[in-house]
Amino acid sequence: MTSTTFHTLGITEDLSSRLAEFGIVTPSPVQAEAIPPILEGKDVLATSQTGTGKTLAYLLPVLQSIDPEIKGAQKLILAPTQELAVQIVRESERYGETRGIGVLGLIGGAAAKRQIEKLKSHPQLIVGTPGRVRELIEIRKLKMHQVTTIVVDEVDQVFNLGGAGDVDRILRSALRDRQLVFLSATVSPETAELVKKEMDQPVEIGIDPEQRTPSALEHYYFVTEERDKLDMLRRVVRHYNPDRAIVFVNATEDLAEVEAKLNYLGLNAAAIYGDADKMTRSRVLNAFREGRTKLLVASDVAARGLDIEGLGMVINYDPPIDAEHYTHRAGRTGRMGRSGMAITLVTDRQTFIMRKFNRELGISIEERALYGGKVRTPRSAPPDRRSGARGPAGGTARKDKPAGKPASISAQGKAGGGKASGERQSERERDRKNKGAPKWLKNKPPRG
Known part of the structure; x- marks a missing residue:
């Protein structure tokens, strides 16, 4: 049986060689499932637990389908946070540099003026957070008329962080026949609704849907x-x-x-x-x-x-x-x-x-x-x-009671050394048991 490689999945020799330089030779399950339909231009919803290689699953076909001769944004990747967007930019530059692909991160929290200046170099791949991307679209600094693929990574997190409205506005600004790729560890009802509304016969990929955390x-x-x-x-x-x-x-x-x-x-x-x-x-x-x-x-x-x-x-x-x-x-x-x-x-x-x-x-x-x-x-x-008590290990253990002393006040009462104390203990015990009971029951005299 022939083993699956990036080359057999349709990834070009130059990208496969670049992957090998970083020790990546065998595709993960989500990469093997997602790369072929994304290369074919189909809409894709991929659900896979975190840490399974989802980034390369969409990034490799996205980079491969960019024409470096055409100036201007051709592909857009949206991420929920600054850190994830920066990470995607780093990976995009690592594998796209030899192909002459320009990558630009449009990330909230950074100076918008500098980002607008960098847009003048006409990068082909845009990676950004939804709020900043929407902002630059609305002031007409980011042109969407050539964007053929939009990827939303960790789409459920985008929605959890309040980015649903931004994503909707970005999708409205793009071509009607654009390709959509959504990836997430979980799929919420909001994501499912967006898929139904925006995607055209999506290919649904679920890797170990019952195993939502890494098996190792x-x-x-x-x-x-x-x-x-x-x-x-x-x-x-x-x-x-x-x-x-x-x-x-x-x-x-x-x-x-x-x-x-x-x-x-x-x-x-x-x-x-x-x-x-x-x-x-x-x-x-x-x-x-x-x-x-x-x-x-x-x-x-x-x-x-x-x-x-x-x-x-x-x-x-x-x-x-x-x-x-x-x-x-x-x-x-x-x-x-x-x-x-x-x-x-x-x-x-x-x-x-x-x-x-x-x-x-x-x-x-x-x-x-x-x-x-x-x-x-x-x-x-x-x-x-069990509760973090400190003994030889250094926690917070209760002190052992001195030998020969009664363990409790009630025990003292039974030993004849303190009837009043024993009665007080009984009263407290009765109050503890009656906690939350109606008033008439609390005041009910004891039997006998």
Whole structure:
């Protein structure tokens, strides 16, 4: 049986050779499925988990179909975030340079005046964020009359970040018979509706639709009390000692606090903010990519579309708000078949979230506990060590009660050493059991 190569998929020799220079010889499943129909000019909706090579799946046929002799925008790629757009520009330049293809990034947050100036060189491939691309179309600086293909990468994220109106306006400005390619890890009802409305008999590609996170990923969660979460994070990082890891928090206002506390503990952390200017974000990300920063503290918005090569671990300091967010967070690691680990810190009351993600994503998120300097399954750890208790491993264990002393006030009462105290304990116990009961039931006298 002949193995599939980029050449057999229809990719030209020069591009195949360029791929080989970077060690890419065998197409991933999504590339093998998507490249032929995109080359044929068909509309395509490709759904594949993050880290499976979706970028090259559309970029190679897009570059191959550009005529470098024709000046002006021929292809447009939209991405939800600055970072993903910059990454696509980098890949486009890497593989398009030898073909004489001009690439320009039109990214929000950068100076529009400079971008307008660069448009005068008539680049053939435009990569941008929806808001900035729409802005330049409306002031007639970006001409769409020659654009034959529009790609929307991570289309669900585009919609989640409020870009649906921008995408609609961009599509209205283009040729009526343009080719559309939508790619995403998940397909929301909004995306499905847009596909139905805009695409002409689309080719639908679904790679492992039931497997929404990378198969090489290990998923674990650690139970701890809310007040001990930072200490548990410290212990997890010290134990696994990843070269780099992304730490996800849910609330943007918590970023600075978590960053500061991690640095105080000597863990070399930096936070990335969604509203930071392009230069600041770029500086923080470069330090993380190069290994000068060990932990990148980020919210979901700030980390959208991040692709950090060789990232081995993500840690959810706060559990994600839903299964889709878990998918996107976990997808930052274990990319292109590499191993990776996703760790979540939860309180006792949040363990149900892990069971919910297990069911919805069809994966196994296993509970682990840190005790005695080792990671154990909860069954093999003493019961009082499961919640981040500090014993020999250095957590926050409860102090053992001195020998010979009664374990509780109620026990004292039974021993005859404090009847009044025992009665107070009974009253408190009765109140605890009656919590939430109607008033008439709380006041009902006890039987007998």
